[in-house]
Amino acid sequence: MSAPSANPSPERTVAPERFVTPAAWADAQLPHLDTLLLEQAHLEKKAAAFAVSFLFRLPLHGALHRQLSKLGREELMHFERTIKLLDQRGIAFAPLHSSNYAAELKKAARRDLEGRLADELLIASIIEHRSHERMSLMTVATRAKEPEVSAFYADLCPSEERHEQLYLDLANLVVDAEAVRIRHAELFEHERRVLHELPFNNRLHSGLPTI
Ligand SMILES: [Fe+2]
Ligand SMILES: [Fe+2]
Structure with missing residues (x-):
């Protein structure tokens, strides 16, 4: 693991835009909006726990x-x-099966200590990216009939974009910028395969709908 520097690598990796989900995905979620919002609560709680876990590992x-x-x-x-x-x-907080998206992404993480940490930071960055994409689509899809929900998603989007970049900056503390670029691209390829294999259902990170 490289020694922590005063600032992130001067060759900072900037997240390229890899939005792949069609607007039809969000339109198909509209009948399941309550389930999607219930899952959102679970996802936010998990995201908080993931962030805290990195405080102990970095x-x-x-x-x-x-x-x-x-x-x-x-x-x-x-x-x-x-x-x-x-x-x-009027939606009661209740348990919900996860989409398995994050679990499938984490299967690609390397096993050695440094590789695992770098990969999990990059996977966290990719999850933030996909969340940002999907919430942006939901902002548009809900605007006409569910303006409150639309405003809710719109408020969350800028945070997800910042979180994506912060996790990339943190990965630059663990391995050098070139290694981050290569591994980030490889993990995004893995994520694309996962999205094509997961079924389309009422989850934020579900597979793509067949149009
Ligand atoms: Fe969040
Ligand atoms: Fe986030």
Whole structure:
């Protein structure tokens, strides 16, 4: 593991846009909006736990640790905001089967300590990217008939974009910028395969609909 530097690598990896989901995916989610929102609460809680887990696994680094801590708090605020919306819509908080998306992505992580940490940070970045894409689509799909839900998704999108970049910056602390670029592209390829293999259903990270 490389020694933590004062700043992220000067060759900072900037997230390229890899939006692949058609608008039809979001339109097909509209009859399942309540389930999607219930899952959103679970996802925000998991995202907070994931962020906190990295606080214990990364080398000490003041500036980025503070940003990671802020990210964890933001995810909890998203969680609270989502359960408030569930309350307003009369949806009871309840267990829900996951889509297996994150579990399938993590199967590609390398086993050695450094490789695993770098890969899991990159996978976290990819999850934020896909969440941002899907929530952007839901913002548009719900605008006419569910303006409150549309505003909810729109508010969350900028955070997901920032989280994606922060996880990329953190991966640059663990391995060099070239290794980040190569592995990031490989893991995105894996993610594309996962999206094509997962079924289309009422989950934020479900597979693609057949049109
Ligand atoms: Fe979030
Ligand atoms: Fe996030």
